[in-house]
Amino acid sequence: MSPPLPAFLLLVSIAFTSASVAPLRPGFYAETCPEAEFIVKDVMRRNMIREPRSAASVMRFQFHDCFVNGCDASMLLDDTPNMLGEKLSLSNIDSLRSYEVIDEIKEELERVCPGMVSCADIIIMASRDAVVLSGGPDWEVKxxxxxxxxxxxxxxxxxxxxxxxxxxxxxxxxxxFNLSVKDMVALSGSHSIGQARCFLYSLQAL
Structure with missing residues (x-):
């Protein structure tokens, strides 16, 4: 049986597909950008060496992106005069970090195969690699x-x-969202790596 954290991440990547027109599939970039998954993992590895906390941050990205209207990278969009984005929402402000990791991955991919790999897929691949590089199992993403x-x-x-x-x-x-109690517990388990803010512990103590 697979540990709960990667099982949850795999489930999320499959369940929230509202931003996709065509069916998701493994090896989607095999012809258009065959180096895509290698590049994502390599950039993720470099960032975890510089800042180990980035693993937890990127894993958090996937849930915060997918849980709100599907895995569509909408959380990366900045505010515009006509749109308030998700970066400053109550659940994301002062909570999500490592946006620069996704930016770096995107820049590398644009250099090798411009206009091919979506940011939504980058988040999915990077979160999988964060699990693997943290010592967890590997799995194939759609x-x-x-x-x-x-x-x-x-x-x-x-x-x-x-x-x-x-x-x-x-x-x-x-x-x-058709997610079970087991899925919820698995998500909670993902909080076993990374850092928490002190006020959260203060609230629990009250």
């Missing part, structure tokens, strides 16, 4: 997602679970 041109801070605020939510609320939320 690719072929398209990047969103819009984002919604309101949706991120309304959909993402609150750190103060109790077990019942969390189970109800996950059930809305």
């Amino acid at each position: 690719l072929g997602r398209e990047d969103s041109l819009t984002a919604s801070q309101e949706d991120a605020d309304n959909i993402m679970p609150s750190p103060r939510a109790n077990a019942s609320l969390l189970m109800d939320l996950f059930e809305r």
Whole structure:
């Protein structure tokens, strides 16, 4: 039986496909950008050497992206005069980091095969590699997602679970996305690496 963390990440990458037009499949870039997965893993490795915390940060990216309207990289979009993006939502502000890792991966891929690999797929591949490079198992990801041109801070605020939510609320939320209690526990297990802010422990102590 696979450990719960990678099982959860694989499940998320399969379950949230609303941003994709064609079916997802392994080896999607085999012809258009055969080096894609190698490049993603290599950049991820370099960043983890520089900053080990980036592994947890990139894994967190996948959940925060996929849980809000599908795996579409919408969380990477900056605000515009007509759109409030997800970066400053309650669940992301002062919480998500390592955007520069995704930027670096994208720059490398654009140099080798411009316009081929979506940021949505980069997040999926990078989060898988963060697990592998942290000592977890490897698995094949399905690719072929398209990047969103819009984002919604309101949706991120309304959909993402609150750190103060109790077990019942969390189970109800996950059930809305056809995710089980086992999936929820697996997600919680992903918090066993990385760093937490001190005020979270203070809240638990109250």
